[in-house]
Amino acid sequence: MPDSTPDAASEQARAEESVTETVVRSFDRTPDERLRVLVQALVKHLHAYAREVRLTEAEWDRAIEFLTRVGHITDDRRQEFILLSDVLGLSMLTVGMNQPLVGDATEATVFGPFFVDDAPLVELGGDIASGATGEPAWVEGTVRSTTGEPIPGARIEVWEADEDGFYDVQYGDDRIPHDGPVGDLLAATSRSPWRASHLHFMVTAPGYRRLVTHIFVEGDPQLADDSVFGVKESLIKTFTHHPAGQPAPDGSVPAGPWADVRFDIVLPPEEG
Amino acid sequence: MPDSTPDAASEQARAEESVTETVVRSFDRTPDERLRVLVQALVKHLHAYAREVRLTEAEWDRAIEFLTRVGHITDDRRQEFILLSDVLGLSMLTVGMNQPLVGDATEATVFGPFFVDDAPLVELGGDIASGATGEPAWVEGTVRSTTGEPIPGARIEVWEADEDGFYDVQYGDDRIPHDGPVGDLLAATSRSPWRASHLHFMVTAPGYRRLVTHIFVEGDPQLADDSVFGVKESLIKTFTHHPAGQPAPDGSVPAGPWADVRFDIVLPPEEG
Numbered sequence: 001m002p003d004s005t006p007d008a009a010s011e012q013a014r015a016e017e018s019v020t021e022t023v024v025r026s027f028d029r030t031p032d033e034r035l036r037v038l039v040q041a042l043v044k045h046l047h048a049y050a051r052e053v054r055l056t057e058a059e060w061d062r063a064i065e066f067l068t069r070v071g072h073i074t075d076d077r078r079q080e081f082i083l084l085s086d087v088l089g090l091s092m093l094t095v096g097m098n099q100p101l102v103g104d105a106t107e108a109t110v111f112g113p114f115f116v117d118d119a120p121l122v123e124l125g126g127d128i129a130s131g132a133t134g135e136p137a138w139v140e141g142t143v144r145s146t147t148g149e150p151i152p153g154a155r156i157e158v159w160e161a162d163e164d165g166f167y168d169v170q171y172g173d174d175r176i177p178h179d180g181p182v183g184d185l186l187a188a189t190s191r192s193p194w195r196a197s198h199l200h201f202m203v204t205a206p207g208y209r210r211l212v213t214h215i216f217v218e219g220d221p222q223l224a225d226d227s228v229f230g231v232k233e234s235l236i237k238t239f240t241h242h243p244a245g246q247p248a249p250d251g252s253v254p255a256g257p258w259a260d261v262r263f264d265i266v267l268p269p270e271e272g
Numbered sequence: 273m274p275d276s277t278p279d280a281a282s283e284q285a286r287a288e289e290s291v292t293e294t295v296v297r298s299f300d301r302t303p304d305e306r307l308r309v310l311v312q313a314l315v316k317h318l319h320a321y322a323r324e325v326r327l328t329e330a331e332w333d334r335a336i337e338f339l340t341r342v343g344h345i346t347d348d349r350r351q352e353f354i355l356l357s358d359v360l361g362l363s364m365l366t367v368g369m370n371q372p373l374v375g376d377a378t379e380a381t382v383f384g385p386f387f388v389d390d391a392p393l394v395e396l397g398g399d400i401a402s403g404a405t406g407e408p409a410w411v412e413g414t415v416r417s418t419t420g421e422p423i424p425g426a427r428i429e430v431w432e433a434d435e436d437g438f439y440d441v442q443y444g445d446d447r448i449p450h451d452g453p454v455g456d457l458l459a460a461t462s463r464s465p466w467r468a469s470h471l472h473f474m475v476t477a478p479g480y481r482r483l484v485t486h487i488f489v490e491g492d493p494q495l496a497d498d499s500v501f502g503v504k505e506s507l508i509k510t511f512t513h514h515p516a517g518q519p520a521p522d523g524s525v526p527a528g529p530w531a532d533v534r535f536d537i538v539l540p541p542e543e544g
Contacts, residue, residue, distance in 0.1 A: 012372050019368055022501055023361030030461040039461060041325050047365055049317035053310055060357070060366045067353045071343010081339045085332070089295030093319055094332045096291055100284050189302040189311060229294055 020047040069181040083182045086110055086228035087191070099209070102268035103146040109213050109230040112200065119157060125250060128158055137239065138248050138260040143203060146268050154205035154267070174198065176227055186227065196222040196231050201265075208267035215263050237261050292319040341453040355454045358382055358500035359463070371481065374540035375418040381485050381502040384472060391429060397522060400430055409511065410520050410532040415475060418540050426477040426539070446470065448499055458499065468498040473537075480539035487535050509533045 023043050030036035049055075070080045085091045091110045099108040122128050129136060143154040178186060178193035186193050198214035216223060216236045223231050239259040247253050249260070295315050302308035321327075342352045357363045363382045371380040394400050401408060415426040450458060450465035458465050470486035488495060488508045495503050511531040519525050521532070 008373075015373075016365060016368055019361055019365045019501065026361075026463055026497075026501075027461050029463075032460070035460060038325055038327075038331065039457075041321060043360055045317050045321040045324070046360060046362055049313060050362060050365055051369070052317070053313050054369060055310075055366055057366060057370045059310065060363075064351070064353045064357065067339070068343065068346050068351075071340065071346055071353075074340050074343055079336070079340075081336045081343075085336065088315055088318060089291055089298075090318055090322060091332075093288060093291045093322055094327055094329060096288055097323070097326060098329045101280075101287075185311075188304070188307060189299050191298055191301075225298075229291065229298075 016047075016051055020044065023047070066181055066185075073180040078177060078180075080177075080180050080182055082112070083176055083180075084185075086112065086176070086230075087182055087186060089229045092229045095212075099211075102209075103266075105146050105209075105266045105268040106203075106211055106213055106264075107232045107234050108211055109232060109235065110228050111212050112228070117157075119159065135241075135256065136248075136254050136258045137199075138258065139199070139263060140249070140260070141263040141265060143205065143265045143267065145208065146266055151205045151208065151267060154203055154208075154265075156265075157202040157204075159200045174222075191227065192225060193227055194222050194225070195228060196220050196226040198230070201263075203265055203267065205267060207270055209270050211265065211267055215261065237263060288323060292316065295319070338453055338457075345452040350449060350452075352449075352452055352454055354384070355448055355452075356457075358384065358448070358502075359454055359458060361501045364501045367484075371483075374481075375538075377418050377481075377538045377540040378475075378483055378485055378536075379504045379506050380483055381504060381507065382500050383484050384500070391431065407513075407528065408526055408530045409471075410530065411471070411535060412521070412532070413535040413537060415477070415537045415539065417480065418538055423477045423480065423539060426475055426480075426537075428537075429474040429476075431472045446494075463499065464497060465499055466494050466497070467500060468492050468494040468503050470502070473535075475537055475539065477539060479542055481542050483537065483539055487533065509535060 020043065024040050027036055027039045027043070030039065070084055074080045082091070085094075095108050095110060101107070127136075139158075143151045143156070145151055174195040174197050175193045176195060177183065183193055185191075197217045197220050200214050201211070203211040203213075214230060214235055216231055218236050218238045223236065239261045241257060241259050242248075244256045245253060246258075248258060292315065296312050299308055299311045299315070302311065342356055346352045354363070357366075367380050367382060373379070399408075411430075415423045415428070417423055446467040446469050447465045448467060449455065455465055457463075469489045469492050472486050473483070475483040475485075486502060486507055488503055490508050490510045495508065511533045513529060513531050514520075516528045516530075517525060518530075520530060
């Protein structure tokens, strides 16, 4: 059995601290000051974690194996590391730190693993559903600055966090991809892979801070248990439901029931 | 500009803490108690890191990209996540926590990314170099317990941390693979990819703790700057050099100069 007298315990603690100090010092000559800060703090926190939980070698093996699986399932269309960051809340924390509240500006939320930047251009008032099934939603609103001026020519990119690409805000359609290691982590921790139903927006306009956000559906039971922690009170919107046959605001008559929602976007000025 | 009054600052701090608390709580129902401890502590330390360094979204992007590269270069023969753990000192810390000093037992060190468990069996006294170039080394020693009894039938696996497979302890032959993301990290932080020259051992015997260790070469200038922090004083051994023509202990006469080294291995009993 290992010697566990107080002396041996303090010698062990000193030996462990000495490993951390040596590793931190090894990064002292990093030419880029910010990189030095980032890696040295990473070493300190990573080691503090391992010491706090008394990480075993078998657990370290499993962590290596888990990260390997995350790496191998990641490709051009699926980003499992982003998903991992999302379910550990790191994505929302990073968004929250970098896009603090500015007046009445629209709040930001997670980017998610599904954005593709070659989406087709649709004119204002156009239909982005491309024939997808589900209840159509009419979305309208304005884009203005925090001082109230309308922002002309803002670019609005819209997507839905669903692998199947449905532009649909019916309850229960949204979940994160859960057939990989992140899904296994959620299952092993009794967490749900479901997301609160949402539509995903990225809004850009010269001179203004880029906004990445969602709108959520008022009344969705999943709002309190979003697997990526993306829900913010201010982003929950009222979707009004209309029966089949009632004309939409553009005069068209949807074949089935449809919904509408208003989303007024407020952008803060670009910093710096 | 963001509002940076004390009130706004404390509201921001509260909002950030609230993200962490929500994420930690989301793991409360993890059925396996140890897994719950591991993931909740991971969330706390990961978030504490991000908050301490005020991680930017661009830096988060780069971290995702870096981990993706680590995942994609990892395959059956190269384990870049282990290499990353090694250069961040996490591997040595984990070894140190799990294999504390026990009496005069041989100290352990990093496993490394190169072990393959289908190595050929060589009888005691045999040649494992398989015709590799470099100065041959005669290694001899005993395997005994911490109470002094010889351990019969111990299995000794020997390898060298070099992709090319040279069983060679000449100075300057050893470096970690540095053509991938971990090599880029070392370059960006002005750290060397060199390892102190070493021979790698894994020793197993029923009833005893598995030992993974190296022996290092006394006088190697790289001893003070080993890229994976694997050097321990007790593992530095004297390699005695002999001129060409001098017979080896088994009576054979090596064609060129050769070295010998003694390595007496002491295994502690298996725990539990």
